[in-house]
Structures are given as C-alpha cells and as structure tokens.
Amino acid sequence: MGVPPDLDRPEKTTFEQQRVFVKINQEFRANIKNLLPNYCRSIPKEDEYEIIIEGLLKI
Numbered sequence: 285m286g287v288p289p290d291l292d293r294p295e296k297t298t299f300e301q302q303r304v305f306v307k308i309n310q311e312f313r314a315n316i317k318n319l320l321p322n323y324c325r326s327i328p329k330e331d332e333y334e335i336i337i338e339g340l341l342k343i
Contacts, residue, residue: 308336 297305309327316323328336 305333308333312336
C-alpha cells in the first residue's frame with residue numbers, strides 16, 4: 285500500500301488505498317459475525333481500521 289493512509293483526512297486517500305479499504309470492508313462484513321458473534325457494526329471504526337491496516341502492513 286505504500287504510505288499508510290491518513291484516516292483523519294479522507295480526501296488525501298489514494299485510489300489504491302480506497303481499493304484496499306473496499307477489500308477490508310468486504311472481508312470484514314463476510315467474516316466478523318463468525319469471529320465475533322456479538323459485534324454490532326457492519327464496518328470497522330477508525331481505530332479498528334488502524335489495527336487492521338497495521339496488521340496488513342506486517343504481512
């Protein structure tokens with residue numbers, strides 16, 4: 285992904301970063317209820333995005 289996105293400034297998010305967010309959201313929605321049945325959101329919050337992105341950058 286190159287430079288980590290600035291989640292506080294979405295207008296600075298690149299097209300490539302947006303594509304990654306779409307993939308994260310798709311996977312998140314498809315799998316979150318299986319992993320955390322009591323989780324009540326369909327998309328990650330900002331701090332959760334940061335955790336996911338930091339984890340992906342380590343892969």
